[in-house]
Each structure stands twice: as structure tokens, then as C-alpha cells.
Amino acid sequence: MNEKTITCIICPSSCHITVRGSGNSIESIEGHTCKRGMKYASSEYLHPERNLTAIVKAKDYKTPVISVRTSRPVPKDKQIACMRIIRELEVGPPYEIGRVILKNILDTGADILLTNE
Amino acid sequence: MLEFDVAVIGAGPAGLAAALAAKRSGAQKVVLVERDFRMGGILEQCIHMGFGLKYFGEELSGPEYAARFIKRIEEEDITVMLDTMVLSIDGDMRVIHAVNKNGVVNIKAGSIILSMGCRERTRAQVAVPGTRPAGIFTAGTAQRFINVQNELVGKKAVIVGSGDIGMIMARRLTLEGVKVEGVVEIMPYLAGLTRNRVQCLDDYDIPLYLSHTISDIRGQYRVEGVSVARIDENREIIEGTEFDIDCDTILFSVGLIPENEVSKSAGVLLDPVTGGPIVDDHMETNISGIFACGNVLHVNDLVDNVSIESEKAGKAAALFAQGRLHEKTEAISLACGENIRYVTPQKIVRGGQDDVTIYFRVSSPERNIRIQAEADGAVLLEEKRAFVNPGEIEFITLQKENLSGINAEQLIIRTVRE
Numbered sequence: 001m002n003e004k005t006i007t008c009i010i011c012p013s014s015c016h017i018t019v020r021g022s023g024n025s026i027e028s029i030e031g032h033t034c035k036r037g038m039k040y041a042s043s044e045y046l047h048p049e050r051n052l053t054a055i056v057k058a059k060d061y062k063t064p065v066i067s068v069r070t071s072r073p074v075p076k077d078k079q080i081a082c083m084r085i086i087r088e089l090e091v092g093p094p095y096e097i098g099r100v101i102l103k104n105i106l107d108t109g110a111d112i113l114l115t116n117e
Numbered sequence: 118m119l120e121f122d123v124a125v126i127g128a129g130p131a132g133l134a135a136a137l138a139a140k141r142s143g144a145q146k147v148v149l150v151e152r153d154f155r156m157g158g159i160l161e162q163c164i165h166m167g168f169g170l171k172y173f174g175e176e177l178s179g180p181e182y183a184a185r186f187i188k189r190i191e192e193e194d195i196t197v198m199l200d201t202m203v204l205s206i207d208g209d210m211r212v213i214h215a216v217n218k219n220g221v222v223n224i225k226a227g228s229i230i231l232s233m234g235c236r237e238r239t240r241a242q243v244a245v246p247g248t249r250p251a252g253i254f255t256a257g258t259a260q261r262f263i264n265v266q267n268e269l270v271g272k273k274a275v276i277v278g279s280g281d282i283g284m285i286m287a288r289r290l291t292l293e294g295v296k297v298e299g300v301v302e303i304m305p306y307l308a309g310l311t312r313n314r315v316q317c318l319d320d321y322d323i324p325l326y327l328s329h330t331i332s333d334i335r336g337q338y339r340v341e342g343v344s345v346a347r348i349d350e351n352r353e354i355i356e357g358t359e360f361d362i363d364c365d366t367i368l369f370s371v372g373l374i375p376e377n378e379v380s381k382s383a384g385v386l387l388d389p390v391t392g393g394p395i396v397d398d399h400m401e402t403n404i405s406g407i408f409a410c411g412n413v414l415h416v417n418d419l420v421d422n423v424s425i426e427s428e429k430a431g432k433a434a435a436l437f438a439q440g441r442l443h444e445k446t447e448a449i450s451l452a453c454g455e456n457i458r459y460v461t462p463q464k465i466v467r468g469g470q471d472d473v474t475i476y477f478r479v480s481s482p483e484r485n486i487r488i489q490a491e492a493d494g495a496v497l498l499e500e501k502r503a504f505v506n507p508g509e510i511e512f513i514t515l516q517k518e519n520l521s522g523i524n525a526e527q528l529i530i531r532t533v534r535e
Contacts, residue, residue, distance in 0.1 A: 055164065055267065083293075115178040116181075
């Protein structure tokens with residue numbers, strides 16, 4: 001049996017929610033005050049994910065680097081590994097927001113896209 | 118002398134939204150004056166997500182949020198002057214004095230919008246003892262170095278102050294391989310948003326030291342470390358609680374100050390609490406035809422609110438330039454009651470045709486309260502809040518029907534415990 005306390009970030013109330021379970025099954029969720037909080041706590045317990053933003057080197061651009069992000073959240077525990085790959089990337093023109101510069105990073109299903117132009 | 122109907126100073130989120138709204142509200146000639154080499158302001162270095170949920174209904178990064186406005190500006194016939202720094206304003210004549218690589222630029226405007234944003238408080242303003250070695254930055258300066266100029270600021274960092282930029286930089290540094298040893302906050306509560314504590318500190322097990330201060334900075338040429346100590350309720354260091362952290366970098370995230378040197382040159386009166394101009398619900402300052410919006414007015418926590426507020430300023434400035442903004446009549450003053458630190462706008466012009474949204478911050482955290490707007494003993498509006506926190510801005514909207522009946526000179530905003 002695992003127990004995890006999660007601070008909810010859905011609204012400023014910042015409820016402390018306790019999730020108990022084992023492996024991929026949840027036994028109980030306590031401390032939430034709304035449905036959205038319960039949903040957040042369960043996804044944080046089962047598969048916490050985060051959007052990742054970074055910069056990559058840019059050739060012939062107005063600054064030495066350009067900002068990028070993942071097209072969808074990636075598993076929290078893969079962030080550092082993703083960053084190692086992103087840090088080595090280098091792009092050239094055309095600079096367009098949303099342009100994919102790397103597909104399916106570390107098999108997460110997330111692409112790396114430009115967020116500036 | 119260049120002549121424009123509406124001149125907007127600063128092309129950050131406030132200036133972009135204001136210029137666009139001015140143009141779309143009928144101002145023929147609009148100029149946007151920006152000191153940086155591009156539009157977008159601080160959003161260009163805020164590469165993290167979290168922008169636009171309220172305004173665009175989707176989550177964007179800072180540059181993406183800015184780009185949506187920049188694109189619209191470029192589609193309209195708006196003059197943009199980049200690399201141009203405004204030095205002063207003649208308030209009565211509404212003439213802007215600026216410089217750029219061509220020399221002096223003078224702009225005569227029908228109305229002026231102040232949207233210069235804010236700047237960071239530094240180590241000097243929080244009076245931290247110790248040596249003055251290299252390696253001490255404000256969080257925003259470090260953010261620009263890393264995200265725009267590709268210069269990593271150090272290898273091992275301590276962050277002073279738990280403001281949002283400080284916490285966001287804690288995550289950013291961690292992801293770039295910098296070890297963040299902790300965030301030191303003098304107050305007993307977080308200065309920024311809880312969501313940033315969870316996603317920027319807790320996620321990476323970065324310690325947060327509340328009610329702690331930096332008692333010493335060590336290092337002759339480069340920062341070598343800091344001493345941290347717990348403080349009591351009088352902000353005195355509690356003996357025996359001091360500990361050392363080795364680091365080569367210190368980031369200060371200790372608050373923002375609206376940047377109003379130019380406003381002062383025009384004779385604009387400032388609110389001692391917000392540090393920004395005193396405005397009415399048209400966002401007009403005490404100087405006729407000079408408007409203000411965004412972080413120059415009060416430091417916001419959501420850019421979406423800045424865009425909404427700035428559109429109001431842009432529209433009013435356009436109407437003023439066309440002689441269509443109704444005469445400055447007497448106004449109702451807004452006053453801060455129980456647990457309200459500031460309100461903006463600070464005045465509501467009588468006889469207005471619109472609902473008025475009032476933004477405010479509380480002085481200390483409270484649970485289960487009601488926000489009350491009262492005039493002459495009568496409660497005009499009451500709204501419940503489960504939780505209020507100084508770090509998170511609040512607002513209420515007064516309906517025009519409610520406002521039209523007020524004869525009182527003052528409208529008081531306060532919190533009331535259940």
C-alpha cells in the first residue's frame with residue numbers, strides 16, 4: 001500500500017489530497033473538495049505529467065536561441081532525459097510558431113515545437 | 118515633430134493590447150514606442166507555459182501569447198518604433214521626448230498610454246549583508262541571460278524570495294543542470310502562486326525555507342556561499358538557527374516595482390501602495406489624456422488580466438483623442454477597508470455606461486470570507502471566497518445599475534469573516 005499527499009493546483013484553495021493505493025490501482029482519495037480536485041489527484045498519483053519548455057540553438061535568428069515546448073505533457077520522470085536531448089538540438093530557418101523540430105521525443109508521443117518566430 | 122492620435126509607451130502585453138484596442142476603437146494614427154529590439158516585452162523570456170487560459174481559452178507559453186498580439190498589430194496600420202527609449206513626457210502638451218539611433222524623436226499625441234511595465238527589486242532594496250562578488254542576479258535578469266542570450270548563470274544556486282519568477286527560475290535552472298539548493302523566503306507564507314511551488318519546487322525536491330533570511334553572503338570575487346537563518350515575528354534572526362549553503366549563484370526574486378519615472382515627468386500622481394498611477398475606471402490618470410495599464414499600474418499575476426485591462430485603456434484613449442470620452446466629472450473614490458491592501462482603479466467616474474471591474478489584493482491570507490463593496494452604509498455587492506491570499510489578485514465586478522445609484526463620495530471594499 002502506497003500513500004501520496006498531493007497539493008491540488010486546480011484552484012487557489014490548494015487542498016491537500018491524500019491518495020492511497022497499490023501499483024496502478026487507487027484504494028482511496030481523501031481531502032479533496034471538488035470533482036476536479038479528485039481527478040487531478042488521481043492522475044497525479046497514477047501518471048504525473050508535465051509540459052516541458054526549453055530553448056534550442058538557432059542559426060540566423062535574431063537571438064542565439066529560440067524557445068520550444070512539448071506538444072503535449074510528458075511523464076514527469078522523463079523530463080530530465082528529454083532535456084538532455086533537447087539541449088543538443090540546433091535549428092535553422094524557417095522560424096514559425098508550431099513548427100515541429102523533433103517528433104515523438106523518447107517515445108512519449110510528444111513532439112518538440114518552436115514557440116517563437 | 119511627429120503627430121499621432123494615440124501614442125503607446127512600451128510594447129509588452131499591456132502596450133500591445135492597448136495599441137490594438139485604440140486602433141480598433143477608431144484612432145486613425147497609433148504609434149507603439151518600444152525600447153527593446155522587438156515587441157513582446159517580458160513575455161519573450163517567459164518561455165514557460167501557463168499563459169492565455171483566460172484570454173484565449175488555451176494554455177500557451179509567453180512567446181506564443183505575445184506572438185498572437187504582435188501578429189494582430191502587424192496586420193493593422195499601427196506604427197511601431199523599436200529600439201526607441203522614451204525619456205520624458207510633457208504632460209500638459211502631451212509631447213513625448215524619446216531617443217533612438219537617429220537622435221531625438223518628439224511625438225505629439227492626442228492621448229498617451231503608459232504601459233512601461235515594471236522592474237525588479239534588487240539586493241540593494243532588501244539590504245542583505247555580506248560581500249559584493251559576481252554571481253548575484255535578479256531572477257528576471259538570469260531568465261533573460263538563459264532564455265534569450267544562451268548564457269548559463271552558474272552551477273549551484275540559492276534563490277532569495279518566493280516570487281513566481283524566482284520559483285520558475287528554480288525549475289528552469291534545474292532542467293538546465295544547475296543544482297538549486299533552496300528558496301529562502303522572509304515571510305511565513307509563499308509570495309507567489311501555490312501552483313508554482315508545486316510544479317517548480319516540490320517536483321524537484323527543492324527546499325523552501327519560509328520565515329528565513331539570508332544573514333550573510335560570502336565570496337570575494339565570485340559567490341562562495343550564503344548563511345541562512347530563521348527569523349522571529351519581528352524579523353529578528355533567531356540565534357542558533359543559522360546554517361551555511363555553498364553556492365556560486367544567488368538569484369533575487371523579491372518583488373517588482375512599477376516603472377514610473379516617465380510618468381512622474383508628466384506630473385502623473387502615483388498610489389503609494391501600488392507604486393503605479395492613480396486611475397479612474399477609464400484607466401485615465403490625474404493628467405487629462407494620459408492613461409495607464411498593465412504592470413506600470415499595479416503588479417499583476419496573470420497576463421490575461423493585463424490584456425483585458427489594457428484594452429479598456431486603449432479604447433478610452435482612442436475616444437479621448439477623438440474628443441468622444443465624456444468630460445471628466447466628479448468621481449467616486451474607492452477606499453481599502455478591512456484586510457484590503459490596495460484597489461485599482463482607485464476612482465469611478467460618475468454616470469459611466471459600463472460595468473466596472475475592480476482588482477485588489479488582500480493584506481493577509483484568510484479563509485471563508487465575503488468580499489463586500491459598501492457605500493454610505495449600504496452593501497452594493499457581496500461575494501464569497503473560500504480562500505484569499507496576498508499573492509493572488511482578486512477582483513469583483515460592479516454592475517452599472519449598482520453604480521448609478523451611489524451618491525456617496527466613497528466606496529469601501531473590505532473582507533468580512535463568516
